[in-house]
Amino acid sequence: MDQRGRVDPGVPGLDTVLHGGFVPERAYMLSGAPGTGKTVLGLQFLTAGEGSTLFVGFEEPAENVRANAERLGIDAADVAFLDLSPDGDAFDEDRRYDVFAADEVEADGVTDRIARAVDEHDPDRVFVDPMTQLRHYVRDDYQFRREVASFIRFLTDRGATVLFSTQPSSSVPDDDLEFVCDGTVSLSHAEKGRTLEVRKFRGSGFASGVHTARIREGGVRVYPRLVPGDHAVEFTAETVSSGVDELDDLLHGGIDRGTVTVLSGPSGVGKTTTAANFLAETAARDERAVAFLFEESASTFTHRSEATGLPMRRLRDTGTLDVREVEPLGVSPDEFAAEVRTAVEEEGVETVLIDGVSGYRLSLRGEDDDIVRELHALCRYLRNVGVTAILVDDVGSVTGDFEVTSDRISYLADTIVFLRYLELQGELRKAIGVLKKRTSDFERTLREFRITDEGIDLGEPMTRLRGVLSGSPELLDE
Known part of the structure; x- marks a missing residue:
């Protein structure tokens, strides 16, 4: 945490856009299509400061995430991983890969594993990738929003600053999650690379508009729009x-x-x-x-x-x-x-x-x-x-x-x-x-x-x- 009481996002240029960084002990949504750099940015967030960290992954196996981080020059050795990605052993001739076992469709099993990981590591920073995967574990949208709100409150009450990714689509938007978080950062594909935009940031001003983002050695870098004043x-x-x-x-x-x-x-x-x-x-x-x-x-x-x-x-x-x-x-x-x-x-x-x-x-x-x-x-x-x-x-x-x-x-x-x-x-x-x-x-x-x-x-x-x-x-x- 810097002298202004902000949490360093770990992304060059994003601290400028956020007027110093994230507000501690709050939750922020990182929205974007596949390949826009959400996981990379989340890893930079986890490795930016001191204290314990936790990566909760629903899609990609932990070993793949670590390997990708290493290729970009991000040292994730001290990051604790909770791997909730689908297990290949669950697939056999009688069952499709996208059908979960009976005990897996219940949210309680998942949340219990997350709660145990949080108790074990007592993280200061948590990244959930992607939060929208929780929709598969609950009955309806109302239950999903309740689960997410409860999950976020559980983490922030324990002193963690939370960043979670979403992957919206026309059939499954993420608008409802904007109401349960304190800020929204959006990553998008553009003609010449990627762009980043902050759409919401409670408790602080921020640099509005669309900013250029690049993924290079070391991860994502943001180039804020120039404000002459x-x-x-x-x-x-x-x-x-x-x-x-x-x-x-x-x-x-x-x-x-x-x-x-x-x-x-x-x-x-x-x-x-x-x-x-x-x-x-x-x-x-x-x-x-x-x-x-x-x-x-x-x-x-x-x-x-x-x-x-x-x-x-x-x-x-x-x-x-x-x-x-x-x-x-x-x-x-x-x-x-x-x-x-x-x-x-x-x-x-x-x-x-x-x-x-x-x-x-x-x-x-x-x-x-x-x-x-x-x-x-x-x-x-x-x-x-x-x-x-x-x-x-x-x-x-x-x-x-x-x-x-x-x-x-x-x-x-x-x-x-x-x-x-x-x-x-x-x-x-x-x-x-x-x-x-x-x-x-x-x-x-x-x-x-x-x-x-x-x-x-x-x-x-x-x-x-x-x-x-x-x-x-x-x-x-x-």
Whole structure:
């Protein structure tokens, strides 16, 4: 039990969702379909703290449960097991496997065995897997609810904290059990893994919503949804330079710490290279910076940046710059937010690059508003903790109608820097400009943009051209 008087659930991230853990000497229901991780989570609960524990199993033999725990790296050696799973010896030619013997259908025989095990081990934590199996031992639903309520009261009166699993189906729901427990945790299958949701938690607040859950070495891990309002620190407002004088002039000194900047433009126009300059300048000041790459490899990013004169390898070697590849099809927004939080809160990162928004979109579940909602939470969190965020946003149009950002994310940005292709006298060229900057004024002219082996080069303001944003500008008469 921790200093807040809570019982550690033994599952990383679930303690955060439960605002510290389970309330002691109460009972909680763990609901979910087969394969969602209920038994694994129950084992983590039993092995999380000191004191005696009891696993009451109705379906799987104890030796199988122990073997599965060992394969996941869960040490269940000190857990006491009461194995109530069907015995293979009960099957013969005259009887089907799913028909219990006469003395087995009576609940008294089962409850007597449970009571003896509780008296013997005097457990502080009990996991029953699954509680719904008790339905087979009683006459009707009313008797089942009475048996469960009595069983739970018996355990909690003896000082145990109880977790029991259920396996609901359309024909046999578990709604009636929600009324006899103090909280309900639901595990579900999702497109990219599993999810966890707390539907009820008496005597405490909890983090609502659907959270990502994964089963890896060590068992289940939960990635809580990011709630920006829960995080805030004081920081000193200052200007962050790009390291390119002309670009800083466009921005009246640079971008500001604790703000969100969107670099917008079509593919190949130079957005990532521009972002790399901000990262390199930050790392050169011995401040931590990290690039999360959704769309290219770390080696390609490093090589391209080095080709423009940025000392990326040296900065990575010194530890002030980190470059991480993110596989969008293998990570959820909750997991990515957790990785960003670790970088900020444990590693001291002060500048974060997300390259790019198109790749990040693939990590979402497919609803139209998901990307706006998830990026809003992530960007607000970074603002609250004083981290400078840079988003690379790939717009679809190469020329033609001017497109500010994709997916309606422009409102998230404190600063928008756009890059644009233009065709001039049969030659494809590039332009850069600032569309908005909330924290200060900025230069409202467009400049020609070039990338050379010595870095970014910005030309003089393009005052003799009209219609640059259309992609097909016209020269003005002198």
